[in-house]
Amino acid sequence: MRPTEEDDVSQTSHGIGGLSYDAKKRPxxxxxxxxxxxxxxxxxFELVGRVFxxxxxxxxxxxxxxxxxxxxxxxxxILQVSIVGIIAIGVTQVIICGGIDLSSGSxxxxxxxxxxxFAQVATVNGNPNPKAMFIAYGWTDLPVIVPLxxxxxxxxxxxxxxxxxxxxxxxxxxxxxxxxMVTARGIAKWWSKGQPISFPTDSFAAIGxxxxxxxxxxxxxxxxxxxxxYTKYGKHxxxxxxxxxxxxxxxxxxANHKVLVYAIAGILASIxxxxxxxxxxxxxxxxxxxxxxxxxxMAVIGGVSLSGGRGSIIGTVIGxxxxxxxxxxxxxxxxxxxYQEMVKGVIIVGAVVLDQWxxxxxxxxx
Amino acid sequence: MSDIVLKTENLTKHYGGVHALQEANFELRxxxxxxxxxxxxxxxxxFVRQITGVEQRTDGKIWFDGKEVNFAGPIExxxxxxxxxxxxxxxxxxxxxxxNLFLGREKVLFNLGPFSILxxxxxxxxxxxALVRTAxxxxxxxxxxxxxxxxxxxxxxxxxxxxxxxKLIIMDEPTAALGVQETAQVENIIRTLKxxxxxxxxxxxxxxxxxxxxxxxxxxxxxxxxxxxxxQDTDGNDIVAYITGAKTGQAExxxx
Numbered sequence: 001m002r003p004t005e006e007d008d009v010s011q012t013s014h015g016i017g018g019l020s021y022d023a024k025k026r027p028x029x030x031x032x033x034x035x036x037x038x039x040x041x042x043x044x045f046e047l048v049g050r051v052f053x054x055x056x057x058x059x060x061x062x063x064x065x066x067x068x069x070x071x072x073x074x075x076x077x078i079l080q081v082s083i084v085g086i087i088a089i090g091v092t093q094v095i096i097c098g099g100i101d102l103s104s105g106s107x108x109x110x111x112x113x114x115x116x117x118f119a120q121v122a123t124v125n126g127n128p129n130p131k132a133m134f135i136a137y138g139w140t141d142l143p144v145i146v147p148l149x150x151x152x153x154x155x156x157x158x159x160x161x162x163x164x165x166x167x168x169x170x171x172x173x174x175x176x177x178x179x180x181m182v183t184a185r186g187i188a189k190w191w192s193k194g195q196p197i198s199f200p201t202d203s204f205a206a207i208g209x210x211x212x213x214x215x216x217x218x219x220x221x222x223x224x225x226x227x228x229x230y231t232k233y234g235k236h237x238x239x240x241x242x243x244x245x246x247x248x249x250x251x252x253x254x255a256n257h258k259v260l261v262y263a264i265a266g267i268l269a270s271i272x273x274x275x276x277x278x279x280x281x282x283x284x285x286x287x288x289x290x291x292x293x294x295x296x297x298m299a300v301i302g303g304v305s306l307s308g309g310r311g312s313i314i315g316t317v318i319g320x321x322x323x324x325x326x327x328x329x330x331x332x333x334x335x336x337x338x339y340q341e342m343v344k345g346v347i348i349v350g351a352v353v354l355d356q357w358x359x360x361x362x363x364x365x366x
Numbered sequence: 367m368s369d370i371v372l373k374t375e376n377l378t379k380h381y382g383g384v385h386a387l388q389e390a391n392f393e394l395r396x397x398x399x400x401x402x403x404x405x406x407x408x409x410x411x412x413f414v415r416q417i418t419g420v421e422q423r424t425d426g427k428i429w430f431d432g433k434e435v436n437f438a439g440p441i442e443x444x445x446x447x448x449x450x451x452x453x454x455x456x457x458x459x460x461x462x463x464x465x466n467l468f469l470g471r472e473k474v475l476f477n478l479g480p481f482s483i484l485x486x487x488x489x490x491x492x493x494x495x496a497l498v499r500t501a502x503x504x505x506x507x508x509x510x511x512x513x514x515x516x517x518x519x520x521x522x523x524x525x526x527x528x529x530x531x532x533k534l535i536i537m538d539e540p541t542a543a544l545g546v547q548e549t550a551q552v553e554n555i556i557r558t559l560k561x562x563x564x565x566x567x568x569x570x571x572x573x574x575x576x577x578x579x580x581x582x583x584x585x586x587x588x589x590x591x592x593x594x595x596x597x598q599d600t601d602g603n604d605i606v607a608y609i610t611g612a613k614t615g616q617a618e619x620x621x622x
Contacts, residue, residue: 232472233480235461239469242460249456250470251441260480309460 030303030310033358034318037301041322045329057332073332075211077324081298082217083276085320088295089217089224090268092316095299096228097261098241098308099166099173103180104269104295107158108288109188111273115151116197116283118142119204131197144203151270158184159266163259177262181292189285198282208279216275218317220268225313237261241308297344298323301351305359322347369396370429371534371565372417377426379412386412388589389426394534397563399556401576404586405609410569413586414538417567418450419443431533441470449527451537457523459512463504464493466511467526496529501558503551517548524555528564535559536567541575553579573602585609 045057055061060070087104094101120132122140132140158180165176206212228234236257239247248254272291277283302319304311326347330340372394379387387409394400402410415421417428419437428435430446437443440450457466464486473485473492493507502521504514511519520540527535537556541549556579559566570576576583577597585593585608593600593608607613 227481230483230486231478231480232474232482232484235465235469235472235484236480238460239458239465242458243456246456246458247469249440249452251444252470257480309458 030355030358031312031315031318034301034303034315034322038318038322038325041325041329045325045332049332053333055332057329073328075214077321077328078214078217079211080327081320081324082213083272083279084291084294084323085217085298085317086213086220086272086275087269087291088298088316088320089220089313090265091292091295092299092302092304092311092313093224093228093237094173094261094265095296095304095306096241096308096311097237097258098244099258099261100296100306101162101177101262101265102174102292103158103162103177103184104265104272105288105291105293106181106184106188107155107266107269108273108276108291109285110158110184110191111151111154111270112277112283112287113188113191113197113285114154115147115270115274116200116204116277117192118150119144119147119200120197121199121201124199129199131195131199133192133197141201144201144207147200147204148274151274152267155266155268155270155273156263157266158269159263160259162266163262166262167255167258185285185289188287191285194285196282196284200278200281205278205281208275208277213275213279216271220271221313221317228313233257233260238309241310243309294323297348297351300348300355303355305355306352319351370394371396371398371431372567373429374417375427375429377413377416377428378424379409379416379421380424385589387416387423390586390591392584392591394565394567397560397565398582399560399566399568399580400582400584401580402567402569402584402586403571403573403576403605403609408586408609409589410586411538412589414450414536414567414569417443418448418536447533449530449532449535451520451523451527451535451540457511457519460510462510463507463522463525464489466522467493467496467529471530492529493525496525499558499562500525500528500555502555515548517544517551520544520548520552521555524552528559532564534565534567536569538569539571540568541570541572549575573605576605577602587611 042058049055049057056070057073058069060067087108091101091104117133118139119142120129120135120140122129122132122135124130129135129140134140162173162177162180165171165179166173169176228237236247236252239250239252240254240257244254273288276287298319299311299316300306300319301322302311302315302317304315304319323344326343327340330337330343370393372392374390374392377387377390377392378385390409390413392413402413404410412421416423419439419442430448435446437446443450458469461469468489472482473488474482475485476483490507496502497504500521502525504518504521504525511522514522524537524540541552544552553575556566556568560579566580568576568580581597583593583595583597583600583605584591585595585605587609588611592614593605595604604613
């Protein structure tokens with residue numbers, strides 16, 4: 001898929017013979033198109049802003065702040081997508097593998113509640129912490145590793161259940177993860193009987209402070225881009241999503257791989273839960289509602305094919321930035337928040353239609 | 367016995383009441399190219415599926431490479447050295463050529479379980495070597511299979527069988543869906559395999575192709591082997607007579 005990888009061997013010793021191949025006909029990487037869409041979108045907001053508001057979307061126009069760009073806006077754009085972005089990383093590898101995960105938003109809710117209850121301080125303003133569920137056991141002011149491990153455990157269990165159901169009962173991923181979506185949301189509400197849980201320890205609160213969500217999102221994105229490109233795991237994800245029968249014939253252990261894929265998606269959702277509850281200093285049963293759909297939308301906008309086999313984390317990251325730019329751009333244009341959702345819906349459908357169209361055109365051209 | 371690569375004895379497969387394959391006795395010697403012919407439903411593909419472990423036989427014995435074998439699945443057969451080019455190709459469309467060649471048996475740089483780092487350079491090198499060995503011409507290795515023509519796909523599938531030290535290659539109608547030029551290319555690959563002394567079973571409907579390429583022709587009819595003839599002892603009309611049942615061939619088989 002990389003036009004730069006023109007190899008002299010493949011051009012000479014195999015390039016002759018009856019079957020011709022036109023290198024110019026090779027499509028450029030899908031990520032490039034997505035990036036182009038991002039640039040066009042930013043340019044559109046910039047233009048509309050200059051014309052109608054006399055203000056710049058991208059650049060710094062204030063006298064009292066230094067720097068070329070409006071750094072505050074750029075920070076907000078990436079900060080508000082980074083938590084769903086973490087989920088989208090997991091969802092991307094699930095979709096590449098030919099599946100879907102609807103449960104991630106609910107896993108965020110359940111994990112946030114459970115992990116937060118292990119991250120409670122003992123006293124608030126000199127009084128015993130009213131929210132600490134386990135204060136009677138003395139489980140307060142625990143080291144930060146405890147809620148972290150609890151969270152990852154929750155995500156892992158949920159993901160494993162998803163994976164095992166899909167791999168061994170052979171029910172469609174849509175149904176398995178839909179079941180988990182409803183169940184995990186139920187657990188989130190049941191955990192504290194609907195009460196929010198607040199007052200986390202300072203060390204827990206530090207995880208989501210400031211730009212930490214962005215740092216975590218980008219680090220995980222780089223890690224998984226490398227995993228999907230350079231490891232056996234990544235190669236098998238693409239192979240299974242591309243042609244499951246071929247992958248099975250080739251000796252890939254499909255069931256094991258799927259369990260691993262969904263388990264990793266669950267863990268990433270639980271990491272998002274930690275970052276989110278830490279950032280908000282509270283956990284609520286309704287946390288993460290619709291996050292699964294936003295994550296899927298980010299992946300789809302980023303060029304990940306819902307039929308599996310195609311896409312990348314880089315694409316999803318750019319897709320998440322498109323998401324952020326839209327939200328931020330609407331705020332910038334002082335348009336009502338309702339329009340955001342309407343436009344988001346249009347963009348999701350538009351992205352899939354474009355992808356289908358691109359695929360069809362490519363198939364005819366080949 | 368030592369130069370016999372594959373031998374089946376009374377190989378039988380019933381699908382419920384359907385006797386798809388009955389008492390097939392078959393032998394393949396080192397370096398030999400054998401064609402399997404027959405009408406649709408004559409048992410050709412059934413025969414291949416029993417050998418490659420895709421299905422489990424009802425009765426009979428199979429010897430491969432001097433040992434009696436019982437393959438539980440196609441992967442076991444492949445590990446034993448039987449490489450098959452299936453009609454449905456079994457390629458992953460979204461992967462490039464080296465990834466497809468090494469699918470399920472990737473070369474690894476560092477072993478980290480499922481997260482083992484791939485040795486992409488080595489796989490690329492080995493792919494190039496395999497393509498040279500089979501004389502397969504693929505213009506661009508890093509192009510995905512999706513962007514290739516039917517002939518190129520077939521070539522990749524065939525090159526895959528030659529990448530690994532296979533002891534037997536089976537091709538199930540490799541040129542059925544190909545154009546003239548692409549068919550010629552696949553046939554050239556098969557000739558290269560012959561020069562390299564790699565034994566081959568070719569399932570084909572194409573009479574010209576069979577007479578061009580193989581040493582021996584085995585005809586299936588109604589689940590039975592009705593003819594087993596060296597190419598120079600027969601001709602097209604003769605083979606057609608066996609395929610259609612105009613000639614039954616039991617007498618000849620006994621004599622041979």
